Amino acid sequence: MSYTAWIILTASLVGLSCGLVGVFLILRRMAMMADAISHTVLLGIVTAYLVTRELHGIHMLIGAVIAGLVTALLVQWFHQLGVQQDASIGVVFTTLFAIGVILISTSVGNVHLDVQHALMGEITFVPWNRIDLPLLGEIPEAAFLLMIVLLIVLISILAFYKGWKITSFDPALAVSLGIPAAAMHYLFMGLVSVTAVASFDAVGAILVVAMLVTPAASAYLWTDRLIVMLALSGGFGVASAVIGYVIAVWLDTSISASMAFATGILFVISFLFSPLHGLASKYMRGKSSRALPKNSV
Amino acid sequence: MHILLGSNTQWVLLSTLALGMAAGLVGCLSYWKRQSLMSDALSHAALPGIVIAFMLLGQKDIYVLIIGAAISALLGAFFIQWIRSATRISEDTAMGIVLSVFFGLGIMLLTIVNRTVGGNQSGLDTFIFGQAAAMVRKDVRMMTMLAIIVIALVTFLFKEWKIFLFDPGFAKGMGLSIRSMNVLYLGMLVVTIVIGIQAAGVILMAALLIIPPVSARYWTESFKRMMMLSALFGGAAGAIGTIVSVLGKGWPTGPFIVVVSSMIFVFSLFFGAKKGIVTEMLQQRARKRQNEPAWSVAASSTLKEGNQ
Numbered sequence: 001m002s003y004t005a006w007i008i009l010t011a012s013l014v015g016l017s018c019g020l021v022g023v024f025l026i027l028r029r030m031a032m033m034a035d036a037i038s039h040t041v042l043l044g045i046v047t048a049y050l051v052t053r054e055l056h057g058i059h060m061l062i063g064a065v066i067a068g069l070v071t072a073l074l075v076q077w078f079h080q081l082g083v084q085q086d087a088s089i090g091v092v093f094t095t096l097f098a099i100g101v102i103l104i105s106t107s108v109g110n111v112h113l114d115v116q117h118a119l120m121g122e123i124t125f126v127p128w129n130r131i132d133l134p135l136l137g138e139i140p141e142a143a144f145l146l147m148i149v150l151l152i153v154l155i156s157i158l159a160f161y162k163g164w165k166i167t168s169f170d171p172a173l174a175v176s177l178g179i180p181a182a183a184m185h186y187l188f189m190g191l192v193s194v195t196a197v198a199s200f201d202a203v204g205a206i207l208v209v210a211m212l213v214t215p216a217a218s219a220y221l222w223t224d225r226l227i228v229m230l231a232l233s234g235g236f237g238v239a240s241a242v243i244g245y246v247i248a249v250w251l252d253t254s255i256s257a258s259m260a261f262a263t264g265i266l267f268v269i270s271f272l273f274s275p276l277h278g279l280a281s282k283y284m285r286g287k288s289s290r291a292l293p294k295n296s297v
Numbered sequence: 298m299h300i301l302l303g304s305n306t307q308w309v310l311l312s313t314l315a316l317g318m319a320a321g322l323v324g325c326l327s328y329w330k331r332q333s334l335m336s337d338a339l340s341h342a343a344l345p346g347i348v349i350a351f352m353l354l355g356q357k358d359i360y361v362l363i364i365g366a367a368i369s370a371l372l373g374a375f376f377i378q379w380i381r382s383a384t385r386i387s388e389d390t391a392m393g394i395v396l397s398v399f400f401g402l403g404i405m406l407l408t409i410v411n412r413t414v415g416g417n418q419s420g421l422d423t424f425i426f427g428q429a430a431a432m433v434r435k436d437v438r439m440m441t442m443l444a445i446i447v448i449a450l451v452t453f454l455f456k457e458w459k460i461f462l463f464d465p466g467f468a469k470g471m472g473l474s475i476r477s478m479n480v481l482y483l484g485m486l487v488v489t490i491v492i493g494i495q496a497a498g499v500i501l502m503a504a505l506l507i508i509p510p511v512s513a514r515y516w517t518e519s520f521k522r523m524m525m526l527s528a529l530f531g532g533a534a535g536a537i538g539t540i541v542s543v544l545g546k547g548w549p550t551g552p553f554i555v556v557v558s559s560m561i562f563v564f565s566l567f568f569g570a571k572k573g574i575v576t577e578m579l580q581q582r583a584r585k586r587q588n589e590p591a592w593s594v595a596a597s598s599t600l601k602e603g604n605q
Contacts, residue, residue, distance in 0.1 A: 026386070026387070026390045029387050029389055029390070030389075031387075031389045031390040031392070031393035031394075032334050032337075032389045032392060032393060034393065035337070035393055035396065035397075039500075078566075081566070081572070081574070082514075082572055083511055083514070084328070084331060084333065086331065086332075086333045086334040086389070087328060087333040087507055087510070087511050088511075089333075089334060090333045090334055090336075090337060090503060090504065090507035090508070091504075091507055091508050091511055091559070091562060094337075094501055094503060094504035094507065094508070094555050094559075095504070095508075095555060095556065095559040095562075097500070097501070097552075098501055098504065098551070098552035098553075098555035098556050098559070099552070099556060101426060101501075101549060101551075101552040102548075102549075102552045102553065102556065105426075105547070105548060105549055105552075106545060106548065206397055206400050206401055206404060207397075207401070209393060209396065209397040210397035210398060210401055212393075213390060213393035213394055213397060214393075214394050214397065214398060217386050217390050217391075217393075217394055220385070220386060221384060221386070247405075248405075251405070251409060252409070252412065253405045253406075253408040253409050253412075254404050254405055254408040256401075257401045257402070257403075257404035257405040257408065258401070258405050259401070260397055260398060260400070260401025260402075260404075261398060261401040261402045261405055263397070263398060263401075264394070264397075264398030264401070264402070267394060267398070271380065271383075271384065277384050277385065279383060282383075
């Protein structure tokens, strides 16, 4: 496969995994939690590096999952101690992120890990960092990691579809049905962390947030059915990756930032023209309902 | 240590002190409006404005950059409001969208600027994490002046802010326009964010607004004292963080300010006079020592309130 194809494939995998996870994120009104986790993942990676002196694969993944769960736990704990939910998110992630940045810019130095990388990723280098696998042959490590994560995401969604659906839409019903809401919550946070870290390495923190939140929000404007929303959100994620790449090549600029911007373009289109909740259709419906007041629902 | 005595550093120190105080005060308003994360979204949204202003002008002029940042942040606020009111998308999702898409656009443009100007000559990279050491006299003067204006606006209109936050119904009766107070609040928020970006960076600027009020909350129940403490904590974090960051070459200022602020927060969390964890534990133990079970103290205090 060519250089370009690997980059687009890697970014598409990010778009697909993040798009799927993002649906539950925005339905649970936890978009800013995703922002928080995508920032604290940095501290997890730096700490894992300081402990193991290794920047690849499983160490990083474990470090980041721990960081993500610590973020979720701390936010919950401060909230129980009387801090407002969004203020406690703000306190936790800025602090952990600041510690991560300080560790990078002072002691860890320039060992493959710099702040620029953390923010924007190094997707241009992804195709060169290859590993040899049986069956698949030689493929980039990031792409391999993302395939595994996509598999984890798909299995988790299949396994916990019902649980997350009910806890997202009707927490009270979930409790009365005996679904362990807290366990579901932390399980989900773990999934967000895994997705964030695998994507983080390839595309950086900004794109992770953009991919987690924006395609899902766009999909939310097109449909009322969860299963359709999942499919659309994943599709928008992949489309953003491709469009973003085209823009980046055209303007000769950062690939991951352009992809983040592309999610915004798709959102604006959905916001204006979605037949269900778009502005244009609302405007048209407003007109027709004024003409025929009795038929309007 | 001789860097600390340099006159430029002293000026920078003064400006981050003023910035910290202004952010602490405005942060209290955001806290009670339950909009803490709004500041995070707006500070990220300011980045494309800064870069576009630089592109138009071709040089780093602080006044133009600040205006660019303010326009872009206000545009972000407008979009968040619009998405929220026109669709069923919740506010935090709208903030996530604006934050990431605007920031993505900012980085896109920044990459182009850095490529065309050559190397990182534009010096715009410092806006991401903040570098107080890179500020010149003109920046410092501007920042300090605007911070003092914000501090004055909060202080002199203290009574109005209190009514605006806690008793909007009464405000209407008094003839206080909620709408114009909202506009003034948003204006102050944007000004604080924009002047803080150079010292603290777009990513961590929000922490200056969020952490001090939360820390102050652990010391007092009174709004006035909370504001004073929050300003004090914010100012201290700004000044100490700056001092630490100028000790190392090329160290970013923002993260250090945030870490100092968080230390104050953790201290307040444990030892705060009102709701601190250790304080509450000691109080409980004292109650036990008086051989009086906790419920009877609670019962007698509710009785007292009942009598009044």
